[in-house]
Amino acid sequence: MESFGARLHRAMRERGPLCVGIDPHPGLLARWGLPDDVSGLDRFTRTVTEALGDRVAVVKPQSAFFERYGSRGVAVLESTIRQLREAGALVLLDVKRGDIGSTVAAYADAYLDPSSPLYVDAVTASPYLGVGSLAPMFDTAARHGGGVFVLALTSNPEGGAVQRARSADGRTVAQTVIDEIAQLNAGAEPLGSVGLVVGATIGDTGHDLSRVHGPLLAPGLGAQGGTAADLRTVFGSALSAVLPSYSRQVLSAGPDPAALRVAAEQVLTDCRRALGAEKLTDGSVTTR
Ligand SMILES: O=c1ccn([C@@H]2O[C@H](COP(=O)(O)O)[C@@H](O)[C@H]2O)c(=O)[nH]1
Numbered sequence: 001m002e003s004f005g006a007r008l009h010r011a012m013r014e015r016g017p018l019c020v021g022i023d024p025h026p027g028l029l030a031r032w033g034l035p036d037d038v039s040g041l042d043r044f045t046r047t048v049t050e051a052l053g054d055r056v057a058v059v060k061p062q063s064a065f066f067e068r069y070g071s072r073g074v075a076v077l078e079s080t081i082r083q084l085r086e087a088g089a090l091v092l093l094d095v096k097r098g099d100i101g102s103t104v105a106a107y108a109d110a111y112l113d114p115s116s117p118l119y120v121d122a123v124t125a126s127p128y129l130g131v132g133s134l135a136p137m138f139d140t141a142a143r144h145g146g147g148v149f150v151l152a153l154t155s156n157p158e159g160g161a162v163q164r165a166r167s168a169d170g171r172t173v174a175q176t177v178i179d180e181i182a183q184l185n186a187g188a189e190p191l192g193s194v195g196l197v198v199g200a201t202i203g204d205t206g207h208d209l210s211r212v213h214g215p216l217l218a219p220g221l222g223a224q225g226g227t228a229a230d231l232r233t234v235f236g237s238a239l240s241a242v243l244p245s246y247s248r249q250v251l252s253a254g255p256d257p258a259a260l261r262v263a264a265e266q267v268l269t270d271c272r273r274a275l276g277a278e279k280l281t282d283g284s285v286t287t288r
Pocket residue numbers: 021023062094153154155156197198199219220221222223224245246247248249
């Protein structure tokens with residue numbers, strides 16, 4: 001079975017290095033002229049899926065915005081996941097799970113086992129109960145060609161107090177997470193299946209991302225103030241593994257599907273320029 005890392009590597013070459021988040025904020029629903037209920041949620045996600053599912057490499061539904069409507073919202077999430085996968089996008093569910101290992105195993109069944117109605121290509125996970133507690137997720141992902149993106153240095157200003165605290169050996173907590181994930185990806189070609197989340201807003205923190213050998217999801221772009229140009233500062237020599245992620249910046253261009261496509265194309269162009277990932281005339285991409 002093809003690994004998530006290999007599938008993501010191909011998708012980023014074919015469609016470009018871009019993840020678009022589906023975050024149906026109440027304010028966005030209002031701006032699109034939709035009600036803040038399940039029918040509005042359904043219209044919103046269907047529009048984004050039909051506009052972008054066949055062209056963006058990765059789409060990242062934010063679970064919280066579906067869960068706030070209860071079981072009917074989760075049903076919309078299930079059908080959104082199905083439609084996105086049918087359209088050829090890789091689906092990364094932003095659900096930031098983390099718990100003791102035996103419970104993590106159940107989360108892994110929920111999201112990374114192909115028999116689950118919420119089965120996706122990859123999920124986000126929190127390592128702050130210990131990276132080892134996520135082992136069942138890594139195992140289930142590996143068994144089924146899935147991926148896990150582990151929070152390392154998040155885009156929010158509050159994250160630093162925990163993530164940049166020093167552990168006994170002098171490394172930051174985040175660097176210990178980064179180093180443990182690097183070990184999991186050792187030897188994987190062309191890219192490991194365990195990624196990290198590193199916010200585009202954090203500036204130059206001195207963390208060493210050069211040995212991760214897995215995808216680096218970069219949220220915080222657009223609405224949170226991060227710019228494509230910041231990617232070089234944050235990621236340094238690890239740029240070729242960066243997957244920039246935008247939600248509100250793209251979504252606020254809706255509800256016109258053509259405008260959503262233009263907005264996605266615009267941020268992709270900015271990111272390609274910043275990452276040095278140029279589009280060739282045959283449509284493929286080279287990374288400097
Ligand atoms: O460090 C992190 C981790 C995850 N996120 C999530 O990404 C999107 C960002 O949305 P924007 O509208 O592009 O700001 C959202 O779902 C967050 O929960 C993050 O922002 N930072």
